[in-house]
Amino acid sequence: MKNAESLLQRLAASGCSGSPGHPLLMGILNLTPDSFSDGSLYHRKGRLDPEAVLDQAERMVAEGAGILDLGAESTRPGAEAVPPEEEARRLLPCLSLLARRGPACWISIDTRRAALAEEALGEGACLINDVSAARDDAAMLPLMARSDCLAVLMHRQGADSKSMQQAPAYTNVVAEVSAFLEERATAFVAEGGEEGRLLLDPGIGFGKTLEHNLRLLAGLGQLAPGRRLLLGASRKRFIDALHPAPVTQRLGGSLAALQAGLAAGVSVIRVHDVQASAQYLRVARAIAGSPP
Numbered sequence: 001m002k003n004a005e006s007l008l009q010r011l012a013a014s015g016c017s018g019s020p021g022h023p024l025l026m027g028i029l030n031l032t033p034d035s036f037s038d039g040s041l042y043h044r045k046g047r048l049d050p051e052a053v054l055d056q057a058e059r060m061v062a063e064g065a066g067i068l069d070l071g072a073e074s075t076r077p078g079a080e081a082v083p084p085e086e087e088a089r090r091l092l093p094c095l096s097l098l099a100r101r102g103p104a105c106w107i108s109i110d111t112r113r114a115a116l117a118e119e120a121l122g123e124g125a126c127l128i129n130d131v132s133a134a135r136d137d138a139a140m141l142p143l144m145a146r147s148d149c150l151a152v153l154m155h156r157q158g159a160d161s162k163s164m165q166q167a168p169a170y171t172n173v174v175a176e177v178s179a180f181l182e183e184r185a186t187a188f189v190a191e192g193g194e195e196g197r198l199l200l201d202p203g204i205g206f207g208k209t210l211e212h213n214l215r216l217l218a219g220l221g222q223l224a225p226g227r228r229l230l231l232g233a234s235r236k237r238f239i240d241a242l243h244p245a246p247v248t249q250r251l252g253g254s255l256a257a258l259q260a261g262l263a264a265g266v267s268v269i270r271v272h273d274v275q276a277s278a279q280y281l282r283v284a285r286a287i288a289g290s291p292p
């Protein structure tokens with residue numbers, strides 16, 4: 001596994017919010033039975049199979065993912081929280097297999113729990129991706145600040161995944177999400193974290209209507225100016241709302257969102273379809289005259 005220092009160096013070349021950049025692809029690897037898109041994909045005879053996870057990790061890195069994001073709790077709208085022991089039971093064996101035999105890449109852990117994040121950092125993960133922006137577990141922000149990992153702080157309106165889509169409401173979604181991300185970045189720095197280790201994420205689909213998601217995608221360049229952004233729009237429900245299609249047939253819409261991220265200088269783009277996303281980025285950058 002690659003370390004945080006080399007990830008910071010790579011991100012230095014990825015740009016900042018507001019101008020076209022050179023984003024890194026983060027491949028999604030959900031170790032859950034119930035994720036909205038890839039749930040139970042790595043289960044064999046009803047059990048999670050770490051060897052199937054390893055195969056997918058190798059495939060994604062060969063196709064162009066620089067980071068792999070391992071998640072063991074679904075955060076899809078309406079999802080129930082998973083007990084901490086179950087989340088750890090799903091995640092840690094796969095992580096330790098990747099540490100021993102996995103491809104050269106950076107590993108991110110998608111969790112809201114500091115204890116699990118800390119264990120994962122000890123196993124070689126170098127990025128903590130917290131969809132609650134370190135609000136669900138009071139120990140998370142101090143952990144992020146004192147370790148040398150990168151930290152993703154994401155916006156979510158609503159107390160949890162179960163309730164977040166009940167009645168999302170904003171006066172000005174871009175301004176409000178931007179102010180929230182700034183506030184969380186300030187809290188991270190006040191805790192002792194270095195600003196350069198942060199990635200901020202508008203949280204597409206997390207407590208947002210179709211219109212909110214579209215405004216955020218159109219306004220990415222105005223979010224948290226000068227800071228690094230991560231975008232996760234791959235296969236999400238807003239695509240189906242505009243052009244109905246089952247989750248595995250949302251590549252076109254996912255690439256349209258990826259284009260919005262590319263144009264706005266997003267540093268990391270979280271995707272299910274690595275091969276097509278990598279090809280899109282390569283061709284778009286070549287057309288713009290940028291080096292591969």
Ligand code: HH2
Pocket residue numbers: 028030032034035036037038071073074075076110129130131152154201203204230231232233270
């Ligand atoms: N979206 C999901 C999960 N984690 N993390 C960040 N930083 N940004 C996102 O947009 C984001 C995220 C939801 O997608 P997925 O992991 O594919 O599904 P599920 O939550 O059902 O496992």
